[in-house]
Amino acid sequence: MSPQPPARRLRSDSASRPLQKGQQTKAAIVDAALGLATQIGLEGLSIGALAEVMQMSKSGVFAHFGSREELQISVVREYHARFEDEVFYPAMAFGRGLPRLRAMFDNWMKRTSVEIDSGCIYISGAVQFEDRPGPVRDALAGSVNTWLSAMRRAIEMAVAEGHLHPGTDAAQMAFEIHALILALHYEARFLGSPDSLQRALTAFDGIVGRFSTAATPVPETPPPARSRKTTRVATQG
């Protein structure tokens, strides 16, 4: 496994100047490819299928990517960039420590909730590529590992801030938080269980309670502009 972080997406790289025609076309193709991948799976994505959706010739799509694998990797990078934009960067507005960690989890939950209808490439892709070593699998695993590392760093900061016990095992806590997201996705999307979101929130508070310093109650996040309706029952158990 090579956990190299996927590159930032094209439009961020060139934020200040207009995209050139070729870049615009490529960005539009990647956008359509991502939409297709969430429907039929990253595995099912092909240059032919995409050309049909884009009403382009196969050779036209091929000119931008060169191979099916490169197309799939571009989709992973785009997915990663959107994930960062929705989950990671907004959480940076919160104070270091537990407020930021909680914001990261809340944003992750929000994104997962949306994906209960559409599916999640990190989850479906893991199943599709677990037995297929190669650059697509590496890009997917690298992307997930980058995010899990960010979670661990946020936990370490919460320890440094004195919000969590000095002996907190960041990898352990990140594993447990990741588990909640996987269970939320599985039970809500596949089993249709309506209470999964609340259960994941309750469980998160349970994990934080276990690792938090006894003297410090879990600080409530001061949200810039958000409501967390479900907090009221989140300390049960």
Add this chain to the structure above:
Amino acid sequence: MSPQPPARRLRSDSASRPLQKGQQTKAAIVDAALGLATQIGLEGLSIGALAEVMQMSKSGVFAHFGSREELQISVVREYHARFEDEVFYPAMAFGRGLPRLRAMFDNWMKRTSVEIDSGCIYISGAVQFEDRPGPVRDALAGSVNTWLSAMRRAIEMAVAEGHLHPGTDAAQMAFEIHALILALHYEARFLGSPDSLQRALTAFDGIVGRFSTAATPVPETPPPARSRKTTRVATQG
């Protein structure tokens, strides 16, 4: 979703008398189908592919199942029966309450560990069938729901035995335990993380600690013939 429990498998139904020739053949086909499904996915399973593996004619396989869906459902039932034989029934030998609940989790972990190499139909099948309503999805979801109900009942018994708080939300606790299995599978199988097993055990003890009655320490399971080497660090956090 219809959580009807899949029927017991053929060989248990007729444990005391030898299987008839047709039943033997069918059992052999289901066995091969299960092996094939863990490799290529339940979704990829077809009468044609199976006929090739069995070196039978398509019509020969078709005579036993009648449709691809029926074949897939037979595989789900067989998987369910084996899961019960390995995970559920052996745990019934343990005392009611926490010892039994812990045995169920330990057996589930053991099975998941084996499946880190081979894959798990409940996990891959969820991804493959989450957008495909129909009898195969129903059989899969029904099978998973049957098992999760058994976990909830075991938790309720642990409450009745006084091992867990009277206010324990069994569905909440079962959700959190399920989450650990999903994370173990994801992080060990897809990310290749070597510490996942230990992390799931530690997390289980954390969950039990949160729900257990303060006066009662987590009872150590008196195993009929087993060792739990990892228990020594399992109370961290």
